[in-house]
Amino acid sequence: MTRGPQFDISNVEILKGPQGTLYGLNTTGGAINFYTNDAIDTFEAGIKLRADSDNVFSSDGFVTGNLMESVDGRFAYYIAKGDEGWQNNAATNGVGQTNGETDKIAFRVKLNWYINDNLDAALKVNYYKDQSDNIVPQHSRFDSVVPSVDGNNLAIKNFVIEEITQAGLPDNNNPNSASWNPEDDRKRDNKGLEASLKFNYYTDDITFTSITAINNFERNENNEWDGVALSNFEQKNISDIKAFSQELRLTSEWDNGFNWIVGLYYADDTVEDMALGSLGYGSASIGVLPAWLPGFGFPVADYTLSDVQAFGFAFDAVNSQYKQKSETKAAFVHTEYDLADDLQLTVGLRYTQDDREIIDSCTFDVNGTLAGFFGTAVMGGAVTYQQGDCVTLNPQNFVSSPFNKSISDNNTSGKVGLNWTATDDVFVYGSVSTGYKSGGFGASNAATWDSLESYDNEEVISYELGLKSSWFDRAVQFNSAIFRYDYDDKQVSALILDPVFGTLSKILNAPKAEVNGAEVEVNWYPTDNALVRLSSAYLDTQYTEFESLTFGNTEVKDLSGQRLQNTPKWQHNLMVHKDIEINSSVFMFVGGDISYSSEYNALVGNDPRFDIDSYSHTNLRGGIASTDETWRVSLWVNNAFDKQYSTSRVSSTDSTTEILARERRFGLTVSYNWSE
Numbered sequence: 001m002t003r004g005p006q007f008d009i010s011n012v013e014i015l016k017g018p019q020g021t022l023y024g025l026n027t028t029g030g031a032i033n034f035y036t037n038d039a040i041d042t043f044e045a046g047i048k049l050r051a052d053s054d055n056v057f058s059s060d061g062f063v064t065g066n067l068m069e070s071v072d073g074r075f076a077y078y079i080a081k082g083d084e085g086w087q088n089n090a091a092t093n094g095v096g097q098t099n100g101e102t103d104k105i106a107f108r109v110k111l112n113w114y115i116n117d118n119l120d121a122a123l124k125v126n127y128y129k130d131q132s133d134n135i136v137p138q139h140s141r142f143d144s145v146v147p148s149v150d151g152n153n154l155a156i157k158n159f160v161i162e163e164i165t166q167a168g169l170p171d172n173n174n175p176n177s178a179s180w181n182p183e184d185d186r187k188r189d190n191k192g193l194e195a196s197l198k199f200n201y202y203t204d205d206i207t208f209t210s211i212t213a214i215n216n217f218e219r220n221e222n223n224e225w226d227g228v229a230l231s232n233f234e235q236k237n238i239s240d241i242k243a244f245s246q247e248l249r250l251t252s253e254w255d256n257g258f259n260w261i262v263g264l265y266y267a268d269d270t271v272e273d274m275a276l277g278s279l280g281y282g283s284a285s286i287g288v289l290p291a292w293l294p295g296f297g298f299p300v301a302d303y304t305l306s307d308v309q310a311f312g313f314a315f316d317a318v319n320s321q322y323k324q325k326s327e328t329k330a331a332f333v334h335t336e337y338d339l340a341d342d343l344q345l346t347v348g349l350r351y352t353q354d355d356r357e358i359i360d361s362c363t364f365d366v367n368g369t370l371a372g373f374f375g376t377a378v379m380g381g382a383v384t385y386q387q388g389d390c391v392t393l394n395p396q397n398f399v400s401s402p403f404n405k406s407i408s409d410n411n412t413s414g415k416v417g418l419n420w421t422a423t424d425d426v427f428v429y430g431s432v433s434t435g436y437k438s439g440g441f442g443a444s445n446a447a448t449w450d451s452l453e454s455y456d457n458e459e460v461i462s463y464e465l466g467l468k469s470s471w472f473d474r475a476v477q478f479n480s481a482i483f484r485y486d487y488d489d490k491q492v493s494a495l496i497l498d499p500v501f502g503t504l505s506k507i508l509n510a511p512k513a514e515v516n517g518a519e520v521e522v523n524w525y526p527t528d529n530a531l532v533r534l535s536s537a538y539l540d541t542q543y544t545e546f547e548s549l550t551f552g553n554t555e556v557k558d559l560s561g562q563r564l565q566n567t568p569k570w571q572h573n574l575m576v577h578k579d580i581e582i583n584s585s586v587f588m589f590v591g592g593d594i595s596y597s598s599e600y601n602a603l604v605g606n607d608p609r610f611d612i613d614s615y616s617h618t619n620l621r622g623g624i625a626s627t628d629e630t631w632r633v634s635l636w637v638n639n640a641f642d643k644q645y646s647t648s649r650v651s652s653t654d655s656t657t658e659i660l661a662r663e664r665r666f667g668l669t670v671s672y673n674w675s676e
Contacts, residue, residue, distance in 0.1 A: 018435025020413025021348030052667030056082030091229035188221030257338035280316030312376025550605030615645035
């Protein structure tokens with residue numbers, strides 16, 4: 001649901017650290033708020049056109065103004081089209097095929113109605129549709145999710161590797177090279193509809209606010225997760241999400257040094273999901289090689305993998321389905337009290353009740369091969385499965401049936417903070433806050449209910465001390481913070497061993513983990529028309545108590561003392577921008593930014609096969625614009641030095657894949673605005 005386009009944005013607010021008091025569950029790391037431009041009572045309009053080196057053309061724009069007495073409106077749109085893909089198929093039978101087509105459309109309508117001096121209403125409706133190609137990750141090496149146990153396993157893995165290699169592997173020195181099944185579809189057909197209605201009622205010193213919102217999302221997309229030309233692990237995802245929320249709150253506007261917000265919150269969500277997997281050429285789905293069939297009593301013949309599947313010793317398709325319902329109720333209060341003219345105390349509290357239910361979660365047969373495999377290879381012929389049956393086993397009685405379970409959590413999150421305005425240019429703050437992430441369920445391919453079991457809620461206590469300051473007549477801004485997070489039952493994307501499907505990714509709870517860090521940001525204004533911004537972040541992370549399976553192993557290991565995955569020790573960013581006056585009506589601008597990340601590991605257990613090397617990324621831009629911002633023309637270059645690096649590494653069934661940085665790209669953006 002996060003892949004909808006962001007457009008007509010007024011500003012972005014990034015709140016770091018747990019935000020459990022005002023924002024509730026699932027904000028243990030912070031919250032990012034996107035604020036869209038509002039409707040106004042005077043006419044304004046704008047259009048932006050963009051073209052890039054991928055032959056993707058996009059446009060966004062808006063029109064706003066007064067529609068009738070007391071009603072203002074705004075319409076905004078976004079369109080992106082590109083018929084030429086940037087990925088080239090390295091499959092033996094895929095010469096000439098490309099991937100990466102862009103096809104997106106979105107619009108937003110906002111209406112503000114000023115009913116009277118004490119009451120106003122705001123309606124917002126967003127719609128978007130995305131029919132673009134899904135990007136294919138690049139295969140980098142072979143790593144099987146089935147741990148080697150005996151020679152048979154090794155022979156099956158070698159068979160899979162040989163078949164995949166003959167089908168064609170990508171050039172790992174070319175970020176545009178990828179392999180996929182030439183006959184497969186990689187399209188997505190996703191759409192989202194969001195709507196909210198907000199009322200504000202004002203009295204002399206208190207505002208009552210009601211926000212009612214819906215968020216519906218439909219997904220129908222195909223993913224080539226394996227990055228190879230045969231079906232090692234491909235998936236078609238079909239999802240339907242319906243979310244409803246209601247918030248009621250009172251906000252004080254007192255002038256006695258004490259202000260508060262109190263509120264109630266309710267949410268009701270339903271998720272229905274179907275994942276159709278294809279993994280015929282995978283070591284997890286093959287129990288017997290074609291050449292071995294005569295040893296199982298079959299006549300000597302030239303057998304194929306399809307024959308093995310027909311005889312019940314292999315499978316090629318799975319269908320994992322579930323429905324999940326969740327209901328959240330919360331009450332919260334946030335207060336700010338001036339202890340002195342320069343000292344403010346902040347205290348907040350939120351109580352949350354969260355109920356979740358997973359309904360009929362199971363892995364189903366699709367075309368008879370999985371049913372035959374479970375009946376023959378798993379159950380030894382003692383049970384007969386029919387096409388379309390649920391095959392996930394209840395470990396208590398070894399009977400296949402859908403998994404159903406309900407969980408309920410409650411949590412009280414809070415915050416205590418002190419804000420000290422030391423001088424007009426120096427602000428010091430400190431806080432202790434807690435956050436909460438709700439428990440949930442796994443929903444991967446599963447041979448037993450154990451693979452679908454729930455995980456517990458995550459809780460964190462955050463300690464933060466920070467400084468915001470201005471120096472040299474505000475030519476320099478210096479901001480810094482140090483912080484510590486102590487986690488209980490941290491939710492971790494870890495690994496479990498399924499008896500049929502091998503090593504699976506699943507969210508587990510690490511009993512104890514901690515994060516210590518520091519951040520520094522310097523904004524330097526050498527002139528009125530120039531800015532140099534430097535930001536740095538340091539992270540020291542570790543599991544202090546956690547046992548988990550690691551990739552390729554069958555035994556659980558103690559991971560205490562190991563670094564959390566996907567947490568680089570250092571991150572830096574340098575941004576430079578300069579406006580250069582040409583005359584009284586036109587100016588030129590130039591700028592750029594460079595970001596750096598130190599190395600990190602992408603998988604729990606810090607397996608060196610999943611190390612991500614340090615990398616840097618540079619973007620450049622420049623152009624001309626009118627001083628009244630009526631028009632602007634800009635040229636930009638992303639990854640200006642054409643650096644090659646990866647940002648993630650994951651394993652599907654036998655193929656480990658990477659998401660690679662795009663090669664150098666450039667483009668032109670032109671915008672024009674009208675106003676009364």
